[in-house]
Structure formats: structure tokens, C-alpha cells
Amino acid sequence: MRRVVSLYLPNWPVDRLLRGLGETAPPPDLPLILAGRFGRRRTVLAANRAAMAKGARVGMAATQAQALIPGLDVREADPKGDEAALGRLAVWAMRRYAPVCQPDPPDGLAIEATGAAHLKGGEAAMLADMIARLEAEGVAADAAIGPTYGSAHAVVRFRRAHRIITPNAIDAAIGGLPLAGLRLPSELIAHLNRMGLDRIADVAHRPRAPLALRFGHELGRRIDQAYGRIGEPLIPVEAPEIPTVSRVFGEPIGAPESLARHVTSLTSELCTALETSGLGARRLDWLCFRVDNRIEAQRVGLARPSRDALRLARLLSDRIEKIDPGFGIERMTLSAVQAEPLHWKPGESALGQAGTPDLSDLVDVLSNRIGAQRLYRLVPIESDVPERSVGKAPPLSAAPVLDWTPEWPRPARLLKRPEPVETMALLPDNPPTHFTWRGVRRRVIRADGPERIFGEWRRRDAEVWAVRDYFQVEDEAGRRFWLFRAGNGEDQRTGSHAWFIHGLFG
Template sequence: MPRVVSIYLPTWPIDRMMRAMGAAAPDCAKPLVLVDQHGRQRIVTAVNAAAAVVGLRAGMPGTKAQALVPDLIVQHADLEADAKALDRLAAWALRYSLVVAADTSDGLVMDTTGADHLHGGEAAMAADVGRRLRQAGIMARIAISDTWGASHALARFAADESVIAPAGTAREAVERLPIAALRLPSDMVHDLRKLGFGCIRDLLATPRAPLALRFGPLVGRRLDQAVGQASEPIDPIRPPEMIEVKRTFVEPIGAAETIARYVGKLVVQLSAALEERGLGALRVDLVCHLIDGRIEAARVGTAQPVRDVRRLTRLLCDKIETIDPGFGIEILRLAATSVQPFATVQSSSSLIEAAPPDVTDLVDILANRLGSQSLFRMAPAQSDVPERAFVRVAANAPATAIVWPAEWPRPSRLLSSPEPIQTVALLPDHPPVSFTWRGIRRRVKRADGPERVFGEWWKRDAELVAVRDYFRVEDESGERFWIYRAGDGEDAATGSHKWFLHGIFA
């Protein structure tokens, strides 16, 4: 089932202007409006939050706004600059989806079908989009549903700033919203309200024939698009600098083997175009234009810039099974939506020096199947506290100067959180002679330690005097464990003096 994201930018013209002016931008805490010339009259086209609080709104005369707020800041609107900046923002959003377009003049729409798992799921993707836009000084409201119409309506008229409608619930999600959410002309909305229609549910319960006779086919089409009974293809943006190749078919294709054959041919052309510019692809999008107007797409990413034909072809062909060709594909497009300079390295002779193993191909295959969020490795961090001594990094992240501690070995498996154990110890500062973990009593045959770990006082006051004494112990069956006592065994302020199991050695 398709999934569509609508990003509504309620104060886009003002946010764009403030970013463009930089340090010279006016104080955003004061009422500010943008005005544009309409004939002989200046009309307010956008207001900031402070101006909206004092009753100003878009569409009112500029002279009236200045009369209501004497210290009002007035700036001239630049609709052309707003549209160009929105196209640039759509190009930026290609990192989330390969089908992105401007949605009127105040938002974006993205088809993220099958791509959300690459960003940790729909909730994580929506949160990341909102966070990045807020950091850039752009106010945004985000909605995700099965249709463009439903997402557009929810982003602009739902109460929450981020709304995710479960799959198959587009009708239920929009039926309580006002009829203005249907993207109808304002005069048509006004006439419908005069007839007593308040929300979309009222229109859905009304026979279509009288509505079509009075208002034409637009009302019925918008209703069908909102609830998913009519398709609404998105015409994706394609920046002029994007490296792209395409193939048009006289007879539509649909077999997986045929698609794979032409994908291979397009990859050859794309790799040649990348080589001419000295670039390598980090993200490649395969877009299929179907004869019924729909767009099916697939995306692959690489850990390092790539232009190897065989490697890219294999990654893209693995995605063909996710494409529904329907009644046939009439255009195949292949675009490198993220590129970097490609550094060529002269390889040394294998007789002199063995080349290091290259696992980036395997990393790419796993990342595209499982999602980049699911593929990582552990790297050491600067901390003596075991659970803080490592961080997750990308699978292909370069090594740093930080190394694992060599003085005291660490277990191959560290528990997500230390588990309490019951112990029998002869002396407070000695390892236990036996311990019980998960209901099994184990007699300690050998032990080594203690390794004393102090708390990190700069993180929180409770760790000023905190102490842990770690021991490596081996039971009678030869299994080895990493246990510790919370506290130094004497001073109660240093810890609870309870014992915990923190890791298991291989």
C-alpha cells in the first residue's frame, strides 16, 4: 500500500526571507508581515506568529494591517524567490524519498512507499525531518497516510504537528476535518458551507450526482483522492544538475528479467556519466513510470562513492521484486541523487603487499536489505565505565585513535544492563566463593581481580564517590563471568555493596 508524506510549511515565505537576510533579519518576536502588490492595493501574503497573535492574517489589505499595529514590520514578498527556494528544499528532501515534489506554494509531498525502513520507520523519519527543518529555522507540520489528499489535509488541519495515519485508515483520518482540507477553490468551499456542509464526512454521506450537477466533478474527485479511491500521481522534481539516464519503451515491459536487463544497460550509461565528471554515486534511484500514470520506485545506497557497473547492477536488481509493474512500464529512469568526488587509488603489487580486505560490497548489500539503521559496529569511547566505553558507529566508519583497554580484558558479551546475583563471600574485598544467577548456583573455581572502576564525577554528583570492583571468575564447568560489587566493601557511601553480573567471556 502506498505511503505519502506531506510537509506543510505554514510560515515558509517568512522563514525563507529570515534565512536569506541572515544577521540583518528583523526581530522575529515582533509582528511582521509580507505584502505584495495586487493592482493598486497592497495585500498581506504572510504573517509571522507574533502578527497572528494580534489579529493579522494573510489576505487583508496592508494599510489595514499597519493601522491595527502601528509598529508593524512590513517586508515585500518575493514569490519567485519563494518558489525557487521551495524547489531547492524539495531537492534536499530527496534523501528521504526518490519521489518528491512541491505541494502548492507552502509545502512538499513525498512518496515513501517501501523507503521508510531505511530511516528507522515512519515515526523516526518524520521526527528527523521535523528536527532538521527546525534547526534550519523552518516551521513544519508533517503528516503520513495512504494518499496525497489525506496527508495534505492532516498536515494543515490536524491538531498535532506530526500525524501518522495507520495503513488503510485514510477515510477515518480525514472525515472529521473541515471541507477546506479538500484542496477546493475558496469560493466553492464558501458555497458548500452555505449549503450546510461542515466537514468531509458530510460530503462523503451525500450522493455524488447532485454535487456534480451543482459544483462539477472536482468535489467528487478530491473526495476519491483523499480516501484512496482515485490515484493521484506525484510528478517528482529533478534538479538540472542531477546525473540521470532514462529509457522509453514503445511496448511496455513488466517481466522481472526484462527490467533487470534494461537496468543493467542504464547502469552502464550512468557509470559513464559519473566517470566523465569524476564522481561516484552514494545513492541511486530507479524510477518506473507506469502506463496507468503511477510511479514505482526503488532506492539503493552505498557506503562509499561507487561507479562500478557490476556492483550497482546487483544492488538495483535486488530491488526489482519490490516494484509492482502493473499493466507495464513505459519509462525507466536511473538517477544518482547523491554523489561525491571519486578518488582513484593506485593498488600496490600483490607480490609486495597484500591489499586489505574490502567488505564495502557486503555492507552495501546488507544495508539495502535491512536498512542503514540496522547495520553498525561497536567502537571504543573514552570512558572507564564499561557501559559507556563503546558507541555505535556506521559499519564502514574509519578507525579512531581510541583503542580498547589492554590492561584488563573485557568480556565478549556485555549485558545490556547488569543483573543482580546472590553471592557467598568469605571476605568483603575478596571474590565470592559461589554465586546464583538466574536461579542456577555456580561454585567459583578461579578468580582474578579486583579491577576498581570509579564513577565519572563530571557527569552527575551521585558518582563523586561511586566505586565498582570487577572480578573475572570461572565456575566448575569452565564458564567465565564478569561480576562486580557496587562499592568498596567498607564505606556504604561508595555503593550498595550488592553484587551484579555484567558480562560473559567467550
């Protein structure tokens, strides 16, 4: 199932200008426009929010905007610079999100996200990450994902909700949107509006022949692209600094054995190029260009830089089953979109003692099969609250400086959230005599505690008085549990005095 992201930058020229000016940029409340030549007229090509709030509009004459807004800051637009910067942004998106990214001037990117969203925690998390990272850099952004670029492009520009379009909901998502969502020329939109056709649904379900006879084939092509009836291939951006090797085939290939043979050969060529530059690959993009103009893309990540051709070829060969060759693949490229300096380290010490085992090969295989976000190690965090004292780190990260205190042992399994239990205990310091958890009543025969843990008052006012009293308890079957009472057993300000289970030993 194809998934394509439309990343929309509604004020890209102004945002790019302000980022370039840095500390010398004018304040946000100062009206600012970018003016340029449109035919013989000097018109407004972009405006910030302050200028638009006072009446400035794109396409308005620059002199009219100056007369309308006192103190207007007028600067020269740079459309070529904006387009070049959009290409660099596409390279950034390619390295971070998906192998196939295409600039969509003047204000967007098209990103082929098929099979890539899970690497960022899902489609919603990936869109949120894109928007947050750009806005942190001062660039306003919005994004939508759908089965076609046409549908995502229309939704992100003309709807305020439903940014994730399912394959069977294209018509419901875009049918009520204006015709401008189909990326039609303004003259064609004006002709259709004069006929009373204002929405996409007004033309999408009409007989095609009369529309084509009167308005040409462009209208039908855009409708079919938006609804997925015809393909709309993306042309991936290319960065000269990225080590890349490619191969063109005289006859299209499609057999898994042929794919494995050629990707192994390409991997060897790429490793030779990396060795010349003293680099190792951290992320590889394998693109297969089909004869029907569709691109099958696979991305492989590595825990550490590597240029071991056999190892990289094995990781790529594991992805062959995910490639649909269609009617055949006519071109293949392999790129090291993320490469780092690689320093050789011997496998043994000078005294002949075995060095530290290298687990990076195992980590690479597992992370590319089950997802890198599912592979991690637990590290201690400086906090007394149990659920805050554990964090996730990359599997091959350096050993943490902190360590858990051995004075009070912690359970081997800590529940994601404490779960309430029904119990009875004498206040304030006695352990429970029994408890019921998940419908099972257990009698306590041994207990140790309480261990008192206070709230972290520096986080929020509600934790100034918060207290938990933890007990290690054992039932008649020998199973041990970690229970706590919210509160000190005397003062209601410290907690509700309800009981919870937080973990299991063994």
C-alpha cells in the same frame, strides 16, 4: 503498501527571509509581515509569530495591520522566490529521504516514502529527523505519513497528534477535520459550510451523485484521493546537476528479465556519464513509471564512490523483486543522486605486494539487503563507563585512534542494559558466592576483582558519588560472567549496593 509523507512548513516565506538575512535579521519578538498584491489590494501574505500574536492575519489588508500593530516591520513578499526555494528543498529531501519528492506550493512537500522509512530507523524516526533538521536551520516544520497524500496533508495541518496514519484508520484520522483538509477551493468550502457541512465526514459518506450535481466533480475527486479510492501520482522534482539517464519504451514492459536487461543498459550509460565528469556514484535512484501514472522507486546506496557498471547493475537487479510493474512500465530513469569525485587506486603496491582487501562490494550487497543501519563496526570511545565506551561507526570508516585498554579485559558480549541478579557477598570487597540470573542459580567457583569504576561527574550531579565494583566470575560449568555492585559497599550515597550482570565472556 503505499506510504506518503506530507511535510508542512507553516511559516515558510518568513523563515526563508530570516535565513537569508542571517545576522541582520530582526529579533523574533519584533512583529514582521510580508505584504503583496492580491488583486487590487495590498494584503498580508505571511507574518511571524510576534505579529500574529498581536492580531495580524494572512489575508488582512496591510494598512490595517500597520494601524493595529505599532512598530510593525513590513517587507515585500516574494512568492516566486519562495516557490523556487521550495523546489530546492524538494531536491534536498529527495537526496536524503526518498527518490520521489514533489513541491506542494506554497508551504509543503509531498514525499513518496514507500520502502524508504526503514533506512532512517522507521517512520517515526524519519519524521522526527525531518523536523529536527529543518528546525536546526531555522525553518518551522511538521510532518505526517499515511497511505495517501490527501490524508497526510489533512492530518499534519489540522491535528496535533497521530502523525502516523495506518491504512485502515484513514476515516478515523481525517473524518473529524474541517473541509479545508481536502484541499478544496475556498469558494466551494463556503458553499458547503452554508449547507451545514463542516467536516470531512459530513461529505465523505453522503451519496456522491447529489454532491457532484450541485458542486461538480472536484469534491468527489478530493475525497477519493484522501481515502485512497483513486490514485494521486507524484511528479518527482528534477535537478539538472544530477547525472541522469532514461529510456522510454514503445511497448510497456514488466517481465523481470526485461527489467534486468534495461537497467543493466542504463547503468552502463550512467557510468559513462560519471566517468566523463570524474565522479563515482554513492547513491542511485531507479524510477519505473507505470502506465497507470504510479512510480515504482528503488534506492541503492554504496559505501564508497563507484562507477563499476557490473557492480551497480548487480545491486539494482537484486531490487527487481520489489518492483510491482502493474500493467506495464513505459519509462525508466536512473539517477546518481549522490556522486563524489572518484580517484583511481591500484590493486597492488609498486613492489607487487597485495594491497588492502576491498570490502566495499560486500558491504554494498549486505547493506542494501538488510539495511545500512544494521551494518556497522564497533569503535572505542573515551569513557570509563562500559556502556559509554563503545560506539557504532560505518563499516568502512577509518581505524579509530583510541583503543581499549588491555589491562582489564572486557566481555565479548556486553548487555544492552545491566540486568539485576540475586546474589550474596561479604561487603565491601568480596565477590559473590552465587547468583541467580533469569531464573537460573549459578555457584561461583572462581572470581577476580573488584575493578572500581567511578561515575563521570562532569555529566551530571548524580554521578559525582556513583561507584561500581566489577567482578569477573566463573560458575561450575566454566561460563564466565561480568557482575558489578552499585556502590562501594560502605556508603549509601555511592549506590544502592544492588548487584547486576553486565556482560558475558566467550
